Amino acid sequence: MSEWKLTIENIGVFQGKHSFTFKEGLNIVTAPNAAGKTSLLKALKLLSDIPEEETAQYLNDFEETGSVLLQNSEKFFVSLTRTKEGVKYLKREKLLGDGRAKDVIFVMEGNPLVEYVERGSLENIVDWFRTFTDINRIEAIRDVATNLYRNLRNDYLDKKKVTEATLKEIQKTITELETDLRKINSRIVEILASKEFKEVKTRIDEIHRKIDELENEKAPIKRQITELSAETSILESRINEEDEEIKSLGDALHKKQKEQSEGAVRLAQLRSDLDAFKDRLRELERDIRGKPEIGELGLEKRVIDLENIIKDREELLTLERCPKCGRPIKKEDVRRELELLKDNLSKLKATLERKKIERNEVQNKILELEAEIKRVTEELVKEIQELQERINYHKKNKARYIKELNELTRKLEHLKLEADDIEKRIDSYRQEEKQIMSSVSKRLLDEYSLLLDEKKQKESQLSLLEQKMISLQKGEKELVILEKRINVLEQIVHYYNERIQIVKEKMRNELNKSLTEAFELLKLAEFEKIYIDENFELELRRKGGVYTKLDRLSGTERSLVAVIMAFVAKETFFKEIPFFVVDEVTNAMDDTRFRRLIDYIKDKVKVLIVTRNAPLVGEPRILTQEQIVH
Amino acid sequence: MSYSLTRKDLEKLDERLVKAYKKGVEAIKEELMRFVEECVPYE
Numbered sequence: 001m002s003e004w005k006l007t008i009e010n011i012g013v014f015q016g017k018h019s020f021t022f023k024e025g026l027n028i029v030t031a032p033n034a035a036g037k038t039s040l041l042k043a044l045k046l047l048s049d050i051p052e053e054e055t056a057q058y059l060n061d062f063e064e065t066g067s068v069l070l071q072n073s074e075k076f077f078v079s080l081t082r083t084k085e086g087v088k089y090l091k092r093e094k095l096l097g098d099g100r101a102k103d104v105i106f107v108m109e110g111n112p113l114v115e116y117v118e119r120g121s122l123e124n125i126v127d128w129f130r131t132f133t134d135i136n137r138i139e140a141i142r143d144v145a146t147n148l149y150r151n152l153r154n155d156y157l158d159k160k161k162v163t164e165a166t167l168k169e170i171q172k173t174i175t176e177l178e179t180d181l182r183k184i185n186s187r188i189v190e191i192l193a194s195k196e197f198k199e200v201k202t203r204i205d206e207i208h209r210k211i212d213e214l215e216n217e218k219a220p221i222k223r224q225i226t227e228l229s230a231e232t233s234i235l236e237s238r239i240n241e242e243d244e245e246i247k248s249l250g251d252a253l254h255k256k257q258k259e260q261s262e263g264a265v266r267l268a269q270l271r272s273d274l275d276a277f278k279d280r281l282r283e284l285e286r287d288i289r290g291k292p293e294i295g296e297l298g299l300e301k302r303v304i305d306l307e308n309i310i311k312d313r314e315e316l317l318t319l320e321r322c323p324k325c326g327r328p329i330k331k332e333d334v335r336r337e338l339e340l341l342k343d344n345l346s347k348l349k350a351t352l353e354r355k356k357i358e359r360n361e362v363q364n365k366i367l368e369l370e371a372e373i374k375r376v377t378e379e380l381v382k383e384i385q386e387l388q389e390r391i392n393y394h395k396k397n398k399a400r401y402i403k404e405l406n407e408l409t410r411k412l413e414h415l416k417l418e419a420d421d422i423e424k425r426i427d428s429y430r431q432e433e434k435q436i437m438s439s440v441s442k443r444l445l446d447e448y449s450l451l452l453d454e455k456k457q458k459e460s461q462l463s464l465l466e467q468k469m470i471s472l473q474k475g476e477k478e479l480v481i482l483e484k485r486i487n488v489l490e491q492i493v494h495y496y497n498e499r500i501q502i503v504k505e506k507m508r509n510e511l512n513k514s515l516t517e518a519f520e521l522l523k524l525a526e527f528e529k530i531y532i533d534e535n536f537e538l539e540l541r542r543k544g545g546v547y548t549k550l551d552r553l554s555g556t557e558r559s560l561v562a563v564i565m566a567f568v569a570k571e572t573f574f575k576e577i578p579f580f581v582v583d584e585v586t587n588a589m590d591d592t593r594f595r596r597l598i599d600y601i602k603d604k605v606k607v608l609i610v611t612r613n614a615p616l617v618g619e620p621r622i623l624t625q626e627q628i629v630h
Numbered sequence: 631m632s633y634s635l636t637r638k639d640l641e642k643l644d645e646r647l648v649k650a651y652k653k654g655v656e657a658i659k660e661e662l663m664r665f666v667e668e669c670v671p672y673e
Binding site (some may be wrong): 141144480488492 | 659
């Protein structure tokens, strides 16, 4: 059977190095009050990822450093040091759990779950379970992700609907325009085939060939212009988006900077308060410990001196003659002096106690102020820095987009010049064509001219619509991106829903299964079932199916429920941790109930440690009083 | 058409969202959008 060796140095009431051995199975720590039982357990608790701001209550008041080492085949280690800013971790090698575990491993004073159960505060128990299982956070994130998903999806569907309807409309108009153009072209061919036109046909054919060539040259340029225009408008909208983001972040930054400048006044006040408390702490330390280097005695030393004097006087009372001078002892005088000395001693002790209490309060106040100063300075600076970094990120994006936009605009200008040049050349050919046609009859000429105008107009309409089509097709690419993003959000929502399901169903089922089993095995006649519903609310059923409330149970029953609930939560969430520790909670239970409880737990956990004022008869593994040092 | 996230991607995102959760709903929203844009950028 393996043993766990615990080595404590300067933790709780322990000064110097002390070692204890825990065997696998049940370890009952029995000792009178104030013998150091709780300090022993606190040392173990320090290994369970205690927040640094709480470590001051673990280090021995008179020491500068302390440590806890727990080992068998594994090794857990934590060391502390006292600094100007308070007690800090020096080293942490391996810990028992992730900070949450301590609430279910250590059933002792300060355990919130036990406190809520003992108070019968259902609301607090629900809150505790929700925080412990992380369900509050998971649900909040799931809700934000779901809203984002819905908004993005609605946006996508709206855009898709509009794009599809517009595309359909444009397609219809293009078909109509193409039909009209076919008719116009066929009439132009008829006119050109007439006798009057035949005479000038050769030159007209040549002009038309030239115009066709130029149109062919113009078409790809127009297409490029359309594409670049669409890209330009996308870039412009991105620049606007970045501008909006920069503005909103700028507003947030301004707000934080204002908070920072207002905080300067508060900071000065906090620092001045801190200095005042530190001065007071020094005064108190001096009152308590004195200043030996200049021969000034502190209250502690004065108490010891006075106790020694009293001891001397009490010894004198047992003698008849003074051992130094041999004269008879006037016992009445010694008694009077003794009374006076005892009176002084009790006053001195009361003052010392008062000063020590005040010292603790001042130390706590200093820790609070230091934490507040840290929050006001570091956190705000960090937030401002983050905001500035984000603004810079968006500014960089904007600058990149502007650079791309300028480049596109230059290309676009160049292409437009080329297109204009071609257009001018086409126009000059058309002028020449008109001139040649003047020799043809007016009616035919008018019709021909009208047809050409109409053809030009329709072609221009067609070109505009084609540009719009390309632009919409670009917009469709954005829709694809939007669709992919919606898909990513859908997976995120699914992931969080799954986690909620796991916490609410699987873990709750585990808890309920263990609770039911525990109550069946413990044969508690008073109530037969305790049940956690899907909202983590507790339901208690007395025998015969009568529901009851937690606050109607007796104090001992509530202590029992608290221990069992902490234990099943530990088994459900932190089964891998070998320890379960119960301090004092069971003192009020009778031996039968106590034995049933520990018999139930000790078979399920590797090392069970229970502290109790009175020993339990017949229990083989006991950490004796001799091992508790103080 | 779809973008597939692995369990590891989602766990890493969760670590980012744990930090954002302490700052409030807006921060969660921003962090989610940033993640989505990283997965599916414009270009």
